[in-house]
Amino acid sequence: MKMPLQFRVNGEDYEVYVEPWKTLLEVLRDELELTGTKAGCLAGECGTCTVIVDGKAVKSCLMLAPQAAGREIMTVEGLAQGGKLHPLQQAFIDHFAFQCGFCTPGMLMSSKALLDENPHPTADDVKEGLYGNFCRCTGYVKILEAVLAAGAKPRG
Amino acid sequence: MAKPHTPLLVTEEKLSIVGQSPVRKGVEDLAAGKAKFTGDFSFPDLLVGLILRSHFPHARIRGIDTAQAEKLPGVRAVVTHRDTPHVRIGRWISDRPVLAWDKVCYAGDPVAAVAAVDRETAEAALALIRVDYDELPAVFDVEEAMRPGAPIIHEALSTYKTEGRIFGQGNTLLRTELRVGEVEGAWDQCDVLHEDTYRTQVVHHGFIEPHEALAAPDASGKITLWCTTKAAFTIRSGVARALGLPMSRLRVIAPAVGGDYGGKGTVQMEPICVLLAMKAAQPVKISLTRQEELTATYMRQASVCRLKVGARNDGRLVALQGEIIYDTGAYCDLMGLSPGRLDLFLGPYKIPNVQFTAHRVYTNNTPRGHMRGPGGPQPCFAVESHLDMVARKLGISPVEFRLRNSLDEGDVMSRGTVVIAPGIKETLRRTGRFLAGAQKGPNQGWGVASLIWDGVNIKQITPSSAAVKINEDGTVVLITGAPEQGGGPHTILSQIVAEVLGVPYEAVSVFGSDTDATPFETSVGGSRTTYRVGNTVRLAAESAREQLFELAAEKLGVGPEGMTAREGRIHAGGQPEKSVSIVELAGYALKSRGSLIQATGRVRRREWYRYLAGEAAAHGPHGEVLDGSPQGTQAVKVEVDPQTGRVRVLEYFACHDVGRALHRGNVEGQIDGAVVLGLGYALSEEVRLKDGRTLVSGFTDYKMPTAADALQVKTDIVEFPSHYGPFGAKGIAEPASLPVAPAIANAIYDAVGVRLRELPLTPEKVLRALRERGSMSGTTPSP
Numbered sequence A: 001m002k003m004p005l006q007f008r009v010n011g012e013d014y015e016v017y018v019e020p021w022k023t024l025l026e027v028l029r030d031e032l033e034l035t036g037t038k039a040g041c042l043a044g045e046c047g048t049c050t051v052i053v054d055g056k057a058v059k060s061c062l063m064l065a066p067q068a069a070g071r072e073i074m075t076v077e078g079l080a081q082g083g084k085l086h087p088l089q090q091a092f093i094d095h096f097a098f099q100c101g102f103c104t105p106g107m108l109m110s111s112k113a114l115l116d117e118n119p120h121p122t123a124d125d126v127k128e129g130l131y132g133n134f135c136r137c138t139g140y141v142k143i144l145e146a147v148l149a150a151g152a153k154p155r156g
Numbered sequence B: 001m002a003k004p005h006t007p008l009l010v011t012e013e014k015l016s017i018v019g020q021s022p023v024r025k026g027v028e029d030l031a032a033g034k035a036k037f038t039g040d041f042s043f044p045d046l047l048v049g050l051i052l053r054s055h056f057p058h059a060r061i062r063g064i065d066t067a068q069a070e071k072l073p074g075v076r077a078v079v080t081h082r083d084t085p086h087v088r089i090g091r092w093i094s095d096r097p098v099l100a101w102d103k104v105c106y107a108g109d110p111v112a113a114v115a116a117v118d119r120e121t122a123e124a125a126l127a128l129i130r131v132d133y134d135e136l137p138a139v140f141d142v143e144e145a146m147r148p149g150a151p152i153i154h155e156a157l158s159t160y161k162t163e164g165r166i167f168g169q170g171n172t173l174l175r176t177e178l179r180v181g182e183v184e185g186a187w188d189q190c191d192v193l194h195e196d197t198y199r200t201q202v203v204h205h206g207f208i209e210p211h212e213a214l215a216a217p218d219a220s221g222k223i224t225l226w227c228t229t230k231a232a233f234t235i236r237s238g239v240a241r242a243l244g245l246p247m248s249r250l251r252v253i254a255p256a257v258g259g260d261y262g263g264k265g266t267v268q269m270e271p272i273c274v275l276l277a278m279k280a281a282q283p284v285k286i287s288l289t290r291q292e293e294l295t296a297t298y299m300r301q302a303s304v305c306r307l308k309v310g311a312r313n314d315g316r317l318v319a320l321q322g323e324i325i326y327d328t329g330a331y332c333d334l335m336g337l338s339p340g341r342l343d344l345f346l347g348p349y350k351i352p353n354v355q356f357t358a359h360r361v362y363t364n365n366t367p368r369g370h371m372r373g374p375g376g377p378q379p380c381f382a383v384e385s386h387l388d389m390v391a392r393k394l395g396i397s398p399v400e401f402r403l404r405n406s407l408d409e410g411d412v413m414s415r416g417t418v419v420i421a422p423g424i425k426e427t428l429r430r431t432g433r434f435l436a437g438a439q440k441g442p443n444q445g446w447g448v449a450s451l452i453w454d455g456v457n458i459k460q461i462t463p464s465s466a467a468v469k470i471n472e473d474g475t476v477v478l479i480t481g482a483p484e485q486g487g488g489p490h491t492i493l494s495q496i497v498a499e500v501l502g503v504p505y506e507a508v509s510v511f512g513s514d515t516d517a518t519p520f521e522t523s524v525g526g527s528r529t530t531y532r533v534g535n536t537v538r539l540a541a542e543s544a545r546e547q548l549f550e551l552a553a554e555k556l557g558v559g560p561e562g563m564t565a566r567e568g569r570i571h572a573g574g575q576p577e578k579s580v581s582i583v584e585l586a587g588y589a590l591k592s593r594g595s596l597i598q599a600t601g602r603v604r605r606r607e608w609y610r611y612l613a614g615e616a617a618a619h620g621p622h623g624e625v626l627d628g629s630p631q632g633t634q635a636v637k638v639e640v641d642p643q644t645g646r647v648r649v650l651e652y653f654a655c656h657d658v659g660r661a662l663h664r665g666n667v668e669g670q671i672d673g674a675v676v677l678g679l680g681y682a683l684s685e686e687v688r689l690k691d692g693r694t695l696v697s698g699f700t701d702y703k704m705p706t707a708a709d710a711l712q713v714k715t716d717i718v719e720f721p722s723h724y725g726p727f728g729a730k731g732i733a734e735p736a737s738l739p740v741a742p743a744i745a746n747a748i749y750d751a752v753g754v755r756l757r758e759l760p761l762t763p764e765k766v767l768r769a770l771r772e773r774g775s776m777s778g779t780t781p782s783p
């Protein structure tokens, strides 16, 4: 029943044995113990499980493990480099863009995918890009500010 | 000692870190995905726990057969009421069984639970459990539930354990009356009268992190329980009582909490999780699904509120009469309701004649409890909408009308409560100034609403304690039972410690919350964490500072009088050039005393009582004083689309008295979040039920605000210091969400002249109201 699957997550290669109906979210959290990606609804509605697969923001609770196998996956744990937070993470901190922080991993990954595609988005672009990510704490405005600020900076 | 303990009093001091907006504690971990929430803990042999729930809203249980489920391979435990003592639990009234034994009272009531090696097996096991029910007549309409002859939900209500007094007639759990002056004789003095009825809906907290619990037994039978709670000690006592366990067998840890908004302060499914873990002798995790969240957690009560208000032409309120009926569903997790609190529900006003009754009534709907301002948003919607109409009838602006009736320093509320340092008038004046320059176009309107919320009075001083430890290198650990649920308590408490000890904010770290390791803490919440826990922590830090002073006196060869702690050093009184670093003293303490500098602080109930009683006595016979009561006024501009009924929020102004903003960024964040949460309540959210069955199942049909609804709230912060809060602080988290719905309803009226009395204010309701008005006046609504 279980099958071997290869994943490339945050630049590291993993091989796991899982049932083919397991979701990418389950693989990340339960098999690879990358618990930064959160589970909020398991139904594709809240966005907190968002990761980046081949450059696109994906709700990992909706993607089956075999669909994700062999592709380039990035999770919130992969943002910081060499012990230094990613500029987007820093922008979230500087702009008070989270309170409880439970939506934050998904917000960061959706924002990253958005900025990678559109480095200087408008407020409306960001609102649209984050439409699938709920936050109950902040009222969103500081998240938008953080993403816009990160987008305004020259990017390397 | 007749003199009150001075540390509680605000002193005018030069502050270094209090009032700043330092980077919040723990944010790096949250941003990096490293912070551990309950769901992030795991064990190699972790089992999945699932709950079997009744699909009948009211039924007698004839039998439960678990034999088939138990035989299923991979099932490690099946539990029913047979595994529990038959005790009821609850925060204020113990009305809820952990697992129903005689009957179920709502569609969603837990009857059995299983733990299995994986979710699929657990689901299969649930399907194999057979429950025999005899369906009972049920009641879903709260007013029907009050009538004689209605099906009774809790037959033995009068025998239930409670912290307060219950009314207990039929399905009416609680009846509180506020009576002041003589309403009946007062109507003659009124120039205008206005009567109306308002209704509010059930809403859910909508935290993105669902309720989760992980119980892990060790070989000796001790259970460690990680759970999504802001009140670890409440969970410990609740689980212990529910299962008849000694508290020493339970250790409750509250890790990072993914949002609370009032919903994570009470026992929910944790006893079931512990029970499964004990029976399986293996760790078990239960994670509620969204559907369970929307069905079986304690949501905000629906309500019906009837009001009659009279005022004079000079704009003075003369009398208010009315009632509010809260549908509390099958189980009620709210705290009691005193007449003094009802007084607050009627707003920050002086009304000489009041007769207002509140009822909490059981129905066979889903259970209800605390959510951001428990009990408050419902009457706030009614009263603030109603006063808007009274002001209009009088031809007085809503701000001016409120100004003429609101509290000033030394004024008493209807029941005689004296509110210390009321900021309401200042928030109204500032709102008035803001609105003086406000514009509006066609189909646009402005609405205003105000609020007052609980501070601390004599009865509300719940237990709190904390410890401060100065490490031998001069850094500081604060040990508190207050977890970080997103509201920023760890940050604010660290600021208080740093301020008192004169050490850098970065030198303070926080440990919490773990019932085996931290001093007792009731919980965070009630918008009183900063005030109450902040005071406790301040006292702990002050006590540690006393020790630093003693050690410094030894080192410097001076007396401890007049010493100060600042910039990491203790300075001698009168000779500021004589000083010694805290780092040196911290190391010295270990050598000379054989211990680190450590100190505890606790709520000083007696002393507080004395203060407040003293102040109360000074204010006359009713004698109740409320300190730290937050107040505020909000103004909103909306545009109503007369074709679709859609309401768009264009501008938002929120002016709040927070006593003192200890962390300005945090205060603004709380206001932003509270306003958008209020928008959901006002415009779109509703946990719809039909015949007791919940019709929504997730974020798709339960419509919370999204990024598209982000609002640039213009905040204006008033600082009228509380007398006994740390550095003059009051609260903000709940208050800022209260006036949103009535402000929007008032703005809709201002825009298109229709009064909406039923939340949420959906496009359909707006359109219907526009049509009705159109047909009444024989015209179509103006575009």
Ligand code: FES
Pocket: A038, A039, A040, A041, A042, A043, A044, A045, A046, A047, A048, A049, A050, A059, A060, A061, A062
């Ligand atoms: S957990 Fe995937 S969208 Fe909510």
Ligand code: FES
Pocket: A097, A098, A099, A100, A101, A102, A103, A104, A134, A135, A136, A137, A138, B208, B258, B259, B486
């Ligand atoms: S920060 Fe709590 S849900 Fe977004």
